[in-house]
Amino acid sequence: MPTPSRRERLRTATVAEIKDGARRLLVTGGVEAVSLRAIARDMGMTAPAIYRYFPSLEALVAALAGDLYDELRLRLEAARDDAGAEPVDQLLAMGRAFRSWSVAHPAEFGLMFGVRAPGLDAFVDDCVHPDHPGARFGAVFVQPIFDLWHRAPFPTPPAELLQERLGGRLEPLRLSHGEVPIEVAYALLSGWTRLYGLVAMEVFGQLAWAVTEAEALFELELAAFTAQLRADPPAAS
Amino acid sequence: MPTPSRRERLRTATVAEIKDGARRLLVTGGVEAVSLRAIARDMGMTAPAIYRYFPSLEALVAALAGDLYDELRLRLEAARDDAGAEPVDQLLAMGRAFRSWSVAHPAEFGLMFGVRAPGLDAFVDDCVHPDHPGARFGAVFVQPIFDLWHRAPFPTPPAELLQERLGGRLEPLRLSHGEVPIEVAYALLSGWTRLYGLVAMEVFGQLAWAVTEAEALFELELAAFTAQLRADPPAAS
DNA sequence: CATTCAAGTGAACGCCGTTTACTATGGCAA
DNA sequence: TTGCCATAGTAAACGGCGTTCACTTGAATG
Numbered sequence: 104m105p106t107p108s109r110r111e112r113l114r115t116a117t118v119a120e121i122k123d124g125a126r127r128l129l130v131t132g133g134v135e136a137v138s139l140r141a142i143a144r145d146m147g148m149t150a151p152a153i154y155r156y157f158p159s160l161e162a163l164v165a166a167l168a169g170d171l172y173d174e175l176r177l178r179l180e181a182a183r184d185d186a187g188a189e190p191v192d193q194l195l196a197m198g199r200a201f202r203s204w205s206v207a208h209p210a211e212f213g214l215m216f217g218v219r220a221p222g223l224d225a226f227v228d229d230c231v232h233p234d235h236p237g238a239r240f241g242a243v244f245v246q247p248i249f250d251l252w253h254r255a256p257f258p259t260p261p262a263e264l265l266q267e268r269l270g271g272r273l274e275p276l277r278l279s280h281g282e283v284p285i286e287v288a289y290a291l292l293s294g295w296t297r298l299y300g301l302v303a304m305e306v307f308g309q310l311a312w313a314v315t316e317a318e319a320l321f322e323l324e325l326a327a328f329t330a331q332l333r334a335d336p337p338a339a340s
Numbered sequence: 341m342p343t344p345s346r347r348e349r350l351r352t353a354t355v356a357e358i359k360d361g362a363r364r365l366l367v368t369g370g371v372e373a374v375s376l377r378a379i380a381r382d383m384g385m386t387a388p389a390i391y392r393y394f395p396s397l398e399a400l401v402a403a404l405a406g407d408l409y410d411e412l413r414l415r416l417e418a419a420r421d422d423a424g425a426e427p428v429d430q431l432l433a434m435g436r437a438f439r440s441w442s443v444a445h446p447a448e449f450g451l452m453f454g455v456r457a458p459g460l461d462a463f464v465d466d467c468v469h470p471d472h473p474g475a476r477f478g479a480v481f482v483q484p485i486f487d488l489w490h491r492a493p494f495p496t497p498p499a500e501l502l503q504e505r506l507g508g509r510l511e512p513l514r515l516s517h518g519e520v521p522i523e524v525a526y527a528l529l530s531g532w533t534r535l536y537g538l539v540a541m542e543v544f545g546q547l548a549w550a551v552t553e554a555e556a557l558f559e560l561e562l563a564a565f566t567a568q569l570r571a572d573p574p575a576a577s
Numbered sequence: 578c579a580t581t582c583a584a585g586t587g588a589a590c591g592c593c594g595t596t597t598a599c600t601a602t603g604g605c606a607a
Numbered sequence: 608t609t610g611c612c613a614t615a616g617t618a619a620a621c622g623g624c625g626t627t628c629a630c631t632t633g634a635a636t637g
Contacts, residue, residue: 141624274552327530347603
């Protein structure tokens, strides 16, 4: 690609400035504080000008969410790469990185993993596009679990049971990552939902009724899960 | 208490009508569709009249959320009471009831368990009031796990480890339910976060990238968890 | 140099929460 | 029965919001 024209450069700079403003508002006031008028005010512009760059507020927020998925994914990839070659260590590091980023960025987490606006972008999300930022984020977990399974299979429910219950329902996963052993798919989903549940409850303040310092609980659960992953599968009995 | 005065009866009826309207809007358009003006319009009133009953929109939404916690708790208690005397069966029934209510009421679920408005009611929530609807909801799970532990202890991480990591951080839980064995507290938190994570991901559409029909995954996880609860604790080795 | 087109403005529309001043009415005490 | 007064409701207004539309301006392009 040749050097982008001057117009192009200005345009991408403005897009970035708009997104920066949106994120600043998101961080300080939650998603409901993100408004075109406030962004434009911060930029010394008027609100309708933003429509030259995004077709609606909602589209802007969706683009911001996509960026955040990429940011979080890069963070997890860095943690994985720093964790050595042992898949379990990589998963541990990724789990901790996921929690620490999420706790440090609760507003962003809420936007990415909280409730979706009713039916608006759901059909955009579950679209199987493998290049969708959310899908690319989920994909980060696949490789380590797959490697671990190759190296040292871990115990799971019996493969026949998994096949019967889950077999026909993994098309979306298969569309992004060819054929994955069903045990790997199960471990991926099981582990991801546990990680998500714990972190989401902490970030959303839903654990305060029971426990202070949710990090202790997080480390306990992480230890329990990795112990499960390190265990030998039961001998065929 | 004597029969409430006529005024009182009219007032509670109006409060109920306002809440009904709010819930209708919540269901059809998500939480952001709940507006005082729309509620008042549906009731043939003007918006400022609602201020005679609730000090703000936010307070109305909070009251609605409280009612929803009670509704869900009653549903879970009914499922538990229909499940016989076996604690594991009770927990299974409560887990299924939680999922089915949540899937059937995604907007309500989002309001109750999704992201909180920034710092607004957080300090109201984590207040240790044992009569807070959210706390009373969480409490439903305590008794069956406690009973199960009494009847047939299940495997957990070693008590000394739990005590060291979690011991000092359970004041909120202890304030609502006296002393609870630390293994029970751990199993409660671990199980609740797994249940929440799975259901929240399904309701929020966060599993669509990997799996269709999340119920199959839910049943697998439920089976895995209850198998864990039914297992014998490892003999002291 | 003339033209074209993207970028931005200002005004407007219809929503929204909330406040204020004001009105009517039903219950209660003198 | 009469008079009072708290209660429930209204209308108008303020500021903020997303969005649309008609309009200007200025820079890149032929």
